[in-house]
Amino acid sequence: MASITNIRSALATNLGTVSGLRTSAEVPDNPSPPIAMVNFDSIEYHSAFNNALNTLQFTVSVIVGRAAEREAQRRLDAYVSPTGSQSVKAGVESDRTLSGECQDLICTGVNSIGSIVINDQTYLAAEFQVTVYA
Amino acid sequence: MAKFVVTSNAISLNGSDISANCARAELALTAAEVDVTDFGSSGWTEVIGGLKSGTVSLDFHSDFGSGAVSALFQDLIGTIGTVTLIAGNGTAASATTPQYTAEVLINSFTPIAGSVGDLSTFTVSFPTTGEVSYGTA
Numbered sequence: 001m002a003s004i005t006n007i008r009s010a011l012a013t014n015l016g017t018v019s020g021l022r023t024s025a026e027v028p029d030n031p032s033p034p035i036a037m038v039n040f041d042s043i044e045y046h047s048a049f050n051n052a053l054n055t056l057q058f059t060v061s062v063i064v065g066r067a068a069e070r071e072a073q074r075r076l077d078a079y080v081s082p083t084g085s086q087s088v089k090a091g092v093e094s095d096r097t098l099s100g101e102c103q104d105l106i107c108t109g110v111n112s113i114g115s116i117v118i119n120d121q122t123y124l125a126a127e128f129q130v131t132v133y134a
Numbered sequence: 135m136a137k138f139v140v141t142s143n144a145i146s147l148n149g150s151d152i153s154a155n156c157a158r159a160e161l162a163l164t165a166a167e168v169d170v171t172d173f174g175s176s177g178w179t180e181v182i183g184g185l186k187s188g189t190v191s192l193d194f195h196s197d198f199g200s201g202a203v204s205a206l207f208q209d210l211i212g213t214i215g216t217v218t219l220i221a222g223n224g225t226a227a228s229a230t231t232p233q234y235t236a237e238v239l240i241n242s243f244t245p246i247a248g249s250v251g252d253l254s255t256f257t258v259s260f261p262t263t264g265e266v267s268y269g270t271a
Contacts, residue, residue, distance in 0.1 A: 052154030
C-alpha cells in the first residue's frame, strides 16, 4: 500500500481541480477560507489476503467563510453539489486511483453541514466522507 | 503451531497467485452417508462413509486488469482448473501450513456484481473432481 501521507497529498491534488478552492493535505493552524482540508479518520486492515487491500476513511472538511455571510452559504451549495466545476465530490473523484496511489476511491456523502469555530471565528463548513481502497 | 487469525492464505489457480484479490477461502471435504441400517441395528440408524467429494468456495475483489482475477476466470468457464490452497497463513507447504491441491470444475463465474457505492466483489464455488491431495512439504 502507498503511504498514507502520499494518499493525503494526492487527495489534496484532486481537490485542486475544484474551482476557487484552496487545498491542504493536513489541517492548518489558521485555515484561510475557502479551503478544503484532508483529515485521515481510520483504516481497516486485511480486506484481502496478504495485506493486499486496506480500506481507509478520510474526511474532507471544506470551510467556505464566515457563517453569517450569504456568499458563504451560496458557495457551500456549489461545493456540495454532486456535479459542476465547484463540486468537491467531482474533484475528489477526478482521479480515482490517485495517480496509482490507491486501487479506487469514492466520495460517499456529506454527513455534516454547519458552523464550526476556529480561533474564535465561526465558519460555515461541510464534511465530505471519502473511502479509499489501497 | 498455535491458534491463529486468518490473514494471508495463499491461493492459486492454474499456477497464478490470486491471493491478493481473495478475501475468503474455504475448502469443504465431505463423504456421503451410506445407510446400512438393518434388523440388527437395534433400532438405530447405521451409516458408513461413501464417495468423497469437495467444494472450493472463494470470495474475490473484482479486477479486470490484464491477467487479473476477473479476466482469468472469464476464459476458464467450463474447464477443469487446479486450485492450491495453503492454510495457516503460510506461503509454502509445511507441517503447520499444509497445502491442499484440488482439480475443480469452473462451472460458474459472476463477472458483474455489487451495488452502487460498494466495492465490486464476486464469489465462486466449484465442485472438486478427483482426489483432493494434501501436502506438508
